Amino acid sequence: MPEPVRTAHIMSSLKRVLDFSAAAVGLIILSPVILLIAIVARLTSSGPVVFRQERLGLDERPFVCYKFRTMYPGTAQRATHEISASAVTPAGGFLRKFKLDELPQLWNVLRGDMSLVGPRPCLPVQEELVTERRKHGVFSVRPGITGLAQVEGIDMSEPKRLAERDADYVRLQSIPLDVSLIFRTVLRP
Secondary structure, eight states, X not given: OOHHHHHHHXXXXXXXXXXXXXXXXXXXXXXXXXXXXXXXXXXXXXXOSEEEEEEEOGGGOEEEEEEEOOBOTTOOOSOGGGSOGGGBOHHHHHHHHXXXXXXXXXXXXXXXXXXXXXXXXXXXXXXXXXXXXXXXXXXXXOOEXXXXXXXXXXXXXXXXXXXXXXXXXXXXXXXXXXXXXXXXXXXXX
8 A cells, every 4th residue: 555545545534533522522521402402493493303304424425414404394304594584493593603513413423424624415406506616626535524624614505615725725634724723713703
């Protein structure tokens, strides 16, 4: 195996071990918060507590992404920027503001569908973004709960710019960068 390929394989394996460990510990430590959010969601809105949506992951393989439901049942399955603010539940607005709606994605990380850090997973119907990401090799890594583009405020409403920044992450990825992006996500208002 050539040295660059071997190094990339070792990096990927190390990242997977760190992701799995952090997700397992996170789910255990945050279980009281997760339970409280589930109770509040159940008491303040009808419908399932956890929202399930198909997203594209590593090598464009579809997977089911889990989040706390922040929108009313029956809201169209589209990208967040395409949904009216009136579709967001009162509790959902709070969960989104503090990024708590993402906590169930720790299960996706544990399963290997996602990483803690990487490009945010997109919907299969986001054709322009899928095309741009394919062109830039973004699907060569697992999607993440947070990523470089997210901490820089680039969302899926700018597919070309987002795919370019996601490609920068793919090229620059490292454990120190991931740790930095996790801290920037937590501290970002």
